[in-house]
Amino acid sequence: MLRSQADAFSCVLFPSLCRICQDPLLLFSRVPICSSCWKQLPTQTEPLCRLCGDALQGIPDDALCRNCTMAPPEFSRAVAHGVYRTHLRAMIHLLKYDGMRRLAEPLGRLLAAQVAAMEGLPAEMTVIPVPLFARKYRQRGFNQAEVLARALIRLLRESRPECSLRLAVNALERRRETESHAGLNPSQRRRNVRGAFFVPKPDGIRDRHILLVDDIYTTGATARACSQALRKAGAKSVTVATVARAQLQLDALAPHGEESRMEEDVARWDSPATGENGFAAMGAISERESDGRGLDGT
Structure with a gap:
């Protein structure tokens, strides 16, 4: 009263x-x-791919989607609270573009519930937010993935106190500026993040289970690139957790024949161009980046 x-x-x-x-x-x-x-908030109700979480249309549950069948990702599983549309999309935009950082707590709670419900969750995990390029970070003033990761850790410790969680903000870096994913098709997104991520100190993540956190999972280009960089650096496993997941039409996700080339759309390890522990880009792309408000997530 x-x-x-x-x-x-x-x-x-x-x-x-x-x-x-x-x-x-x-x-x-x-x-x-x-x-x-x-x-x-829109939730995910359809049968989902057991690796990336994409909607399975006419495929039995606990199966793999077309892209994961053709080119399995380096991460072991990707989970999300709901579909990237309507109210959930608006909330992520309020956090990401309007600077409403207080939303990280309730959105982090939704994300923590998804992670806590996972079976076989490792007892010890290193939580790594998908990094922003330095200029983008200065413009925005914060990394939305980092504030979500901090909230996730705090809330996950309440529901799964047996889990040991360590935040490693600088364990993964974005070495060059990339274009906004808004308006790019899946193939362009994969080319856009080629060689963009690297692990500056591999000893810090070697043999560790990684929980990679971001706000949105769209085509998976960023998640695949980050996961391969982490795995190449010695991570034992990578799990991807995002607040929202864009459920795309399977036939439109990638043109025929391109799925088999997904594993080539990331950086190489131990490249002569960058030295013993660096990454080298596998192709030249534009380094412009806009702040488009479209599907510009993982």
Whole structure:
């Protein structure tokens, strides 16, 4: 009763609208999103690929999608809370583009629930956020993957206290600026991240289980590139966790014949061009990067 009176009093003194549906907020909250919008987050209901989490259309559950069959990724599994659309998409944009960092806590809770529900979760994991290029980090002022990773660790320790989690922000670096993935097709996305990621100190992740965190998983180009860099550096396993997953039409995901070349669309280890522990790009691409608000996730 006292709580309801306090909420009503706060709403009268400090009226605010939900940043998604624009309805008046009836409860005082540090995150200006109404309870109705939180309840309408799109979830994943279709049978999913047991590796990347893409929707399986007409394929039995616990199977592999077309891309994972043709070119298995270096990560062991990718999990996400829901589909990247409507309210969940709007919340990620509020965090990522509007700087609403307080959203990292509730979104991190959704992500932590997905990770906690995984079977066979390693007892010790190193949590690594997908890095931003230095210029992008300076422009944005923060890395959305890092704030989500910090919230995930804090909340996962509550639900799975037996797990030992260590955050390693600088274990993976983005060595060059890449284009925004907005407007790029799957093949262009894979070319875009070629050679972009490297592990500066492989000893720090060798023989460790890695939990790679990002906000969105779209075609998987970034997740594949990061995972291969980590595995080549000696990581024992890589699990990918994102808040949202874009469920794409399987036939449109990659042109016929390109799936078999996915494993070539990442950097090489021990390249003569970069020295003993470096990566070399396997092709020249544009290094422009925009802040497009499309499907620009993992």
